[in-house]
Amino acid sequence: MNSQDWTHEVVATGEVHSHQIVRRLHTERSQFQKIEVLETAGYGVGLFSDGRIQHVAGDEYIYSETIIHPAALLLGDHCKRALIVGGGPGGAIRELLRHRSIETITQVEIDPTMIDVSRRFFPHISQGCWEDPRVRLEIADISDFLARNGERFDLIIYDVSEPMKDTPASNLFSSVFFTKIRAHLSERGIFVTWAGSVGPRSHELAASIHRAMETAFPHVMRYVCSTQSYGTSWLTLGGSNHPYEPLQLGREAVDRAIADHIQGTLRFYDGTTHLHMFNLPKDVRAALAQAPEHATGAGIQFQPGTGVQP
Template sequence: MEADAGKGFGCQKIMDGKANDGANALDKAIIPSCCLKARASDPEVDAKCHSTVVSGWFSEPLSSTGIIFNFLSSAYARKAGKRVYFNNPMWPGFCLIFCIFQLALWYLFTSKHYREAHSLEVERILYKEKSEYQEILVFESSTYGKVLVLDGIVQLTEKDECAYQEMIAHLPLCSIQSPKTVMSTSWVLVVGGGDGGVLREISRHTSVELIDICEIDKMVIDVSKKFFPELSMGFEDPRVQLHIGDAIEFLRCAPEGKYDAVIVDSSDPVGPAQELVEKPFFETIARALRPGGVLCNMAESMWLHTHLIQDMISICRETFKGSVHYAWTSVPTYPSGVIGFLVCSTEGPPVDFIHPINPIEEIEGALKHRRELRFYNSEIHKAAFALPSFVKREVTSLRSNSSSPAKRICVS
């Protein structure tokens, strides 16, 4: 969120009746961004003033900045037959250019953490509600199919979700021996992952007998089941046990050495999710893993947060005592177009993450279970650990640094 965005405008309230579809209604429906309440249906003309603005939302009313921008926005809206507002006044120039040259409805998402903006052309809005924890939006895009957005941040799209879901699941699970040869029962824990995509991929591994998933927001699960059946099919696996609640508390209560693998599919480490990249959280995971057990944790973009990645690697080397590696993949709709993964193993049987001991191609039925693999294969697995030179230097420099890692990691 952009704190106190739009406070420079006087708060206006439109009290002269509901907006209609006529062009003249646009002249009456000019509301500053601090006073807009985004809706997927008809606008609420008597909107409340907001002290914060969620980046990257749009709605039926038209918002603008300054007299010239108001005029051009109105002209654009009449020509395009659509009403759009951009609720981040940090981007008036971009919005101005947008209104002049574009003839479609777009979703603009920005972030003060990434300091960049992206946009997707919108076909239609399918869902928009606020859960106990976050705002949930689903819309149909022209290029990427249906899109899931949480608190203004794109989580997945139908077109490129495979690159993330398949990699975060198979990087760890293909790197350990078939768990049945190690223990009488095998357990995998998923932290987050309410869309079900990680479950769908874990279910390809027949050696996994039970899958726990701990998701704090049940509404995310319900929305995924309604709008993303190709992801939420993971919940249909009889091995899945769903737990609604706080993952940190869930891990604290887990028996020591219970899991063969833990996969953390969390949101960006800001706000309450900050705890998910700090040492106490990793310590609870290490305690819950068996000797030689593995963790795969979402680990941001190497282009944007090398310091965060450095801190996470330092903490995990100190905590897990086994192998620690950074891998990455390409996801076009994520900031910078890439996302990273931190894979770690606890002290015990050595784990070679780079050369998978349990290749997906050799697992019976795995390649076409429920649907064909679209992104992951053994070659992609190995290539994911090939790092650009600047990242290799940053990671290598940690080996000679004997100072203790910071207890708190800042994303900024």
């Protein structure tokens, strides 16, 4: 295999996941990261940040629907004001705009180059989301935004890159910062973040983020999905002050809620998928119960293939 024609992303020690590259459409180094737009043989055009996959056309809908719809439907008519941290090419915003209750979405993105590249190369993902009058884009560091903004949100979504050293996300995944996020939630609000791979040899980051979430929030929801282009099972977490019980919703109840609250047709998420996602496999439950203590510290930094550093 010619390494020049394939992506090369370490998933765990001794394990990589790769995509064959058909064309390199764009490469640019911004103030914060190296941004690449690659056409892959299996999944079409994709966004890569510092060599790590973010989204590809073939299955970004799985990630985008997963990070938005379970929490938004639990909120129901209370899902009016949302904050999206990061947001990349706009898939999460697109899905949130489907909810009839949504009134405002504030996107806080630190890197204007990411928005420019997304507008140019990923209109099939954003589908005009930034032109919707309900969406407000702020180019800012999320730490600065939270410090100067006292607004509370019903739904806060973390759609940021992995917390690798010397990247904008390096200090965002800790109980300290999650507690700051919690202060900006409304009474029934939910904070949702991806937590990463929960494969048998690649779960340490997810376990650390889970521990940090449990330290910062009185109630934490956990669910998994398989975004095939990531090459691994993926954990998503929801933190809240209010106790939500996703598994109390049966298949029919979720399907009715989708019909009542969401415009258009979903490709991935429905009542059957909901039950599958929230029933975590035994080995995943065991892995999350064994998170290292440093997860509650000031920061979690991900070292691909070598674990998580405090």
